[in-house]
Amino acid sequence: MIKKILSTLIVAFLVTSCGSMTTGVSIGNSDIKSSEIQKSVDEILTARKTVDTSQMQLVEGPELLRNQAQFVIVKRILDEIALDNNLSVTSADVASRRADAISRLGGEGGLPTALVSANLAASNLDSYLRVLIISDLLISNLAASGLSEEEATTQVTKLVTDKAIKLGVKVNTKYGKWNPNTATIEAADTTGGAVTPAP
Numbered sequence: 481m482i483k484k485i486l487s488t489l490i491v492a493f494l495v496t497s498c499g500s501m502t503t504g505v506s507i508g509n510s511d512i513k514s515s516e517i518q519k520s521v522d523e524i525l526t527a528r529k530t531v532d533t534s535q536m537q538l539v540e541g542p543e544l545l546r547n548q549a550q551f552v553i554v555k556r557i558l559d560e561i562a563l564d565n566n567l568s569v570t571s572a573d574v575a576s577r578r579a580d581a582i583s584r585l586g587g588e589g590g591l592p593t594a595l596v597s598a599n600l601a602a603s604n605l606d607s608y609l610r611v612l613i614i615s616d617l618l619i620s621n622l623a624a625s626g627l628s629e630e631e632a633t634t635q636v637t638k639l640v641t642d643k644a645i646k647l648g649v650k651v652n653t654k655y656g657k658w659n660p661n662t663a664t665i666e667a668a669d670t671t672g673g674a675v676t677p678a679p
Contacts, residue, residue, distance in 0.1 A: 493670050504655065505557045508647040512549075513653070520548045523601040531593045539599050542667075547599055549655050550665055555607050557663070558614045564643075565621070569613050577609045590638055 504514035521544055528538070539547050562569065585594055595602055615636060622632035644663040651658040656668040 503650075504652050505553055506648075506650040507553060507644075508560075510556065512552050514652060517545065517549050517552060520551075520601040520604060521545050523603060524548075524596070524599060525624065527592060531596050535630060536597050538596075544599060546655055546665055546667070548601075549651070551604065551608075553644070553649060553663075553665075554640065555611055557640050557647065558611050561618065561639050561643050561649065562563050562614045565618065567614060567617050569617075570608050573613055574606050574609050577613055578605065580616065581609070 481646075501513050503511045504517045505512050524544065532638050538544075561567075581594075582588055582591060585591060595605065600608055618636045618639065619629065619632040623629060627635060641661070641663040645660050649660070649663075650660050651665050653668060656665045658664075659666050
């Protein structure tokens, strides 16, 4: 379920030079440093060296960095939406979802490969599971009100977009340009408009 939402919200962005201690993204009054986003990227790249990635569809370079920055934004926004809707996600809930995921993978041994395939840093697994749980709860509650699963998923996406607008999101230009209409970071035009699509 959440993959539909994340695939809608997560897009690629291009990278230009920027100090590692500068702000990567700002969400409301919270700032996330570029170095924090880079840390997840480095963790993913290191993990890739430990598993067979030959059959995986992996995002690379600027797209991977963009992917991680977008995840930080989505995570924060869904936390805010959970608060708005009085949704409580406990550490026990996350542990239960983790145990279920590991069981589906056939044990702990399958986790590293699954994380690499999902372009997810191991340190972000619990946060990702929290995002899954919040999204599932929102969709479930909306479905209980009479919406179809598709309508509920669309409504959750709208909740994310509306909350992003309300909080205010700013993205370092090294990642691209923030589009408030879709709550996504779009790839920057590094040519300054010099290259235009063919008619």
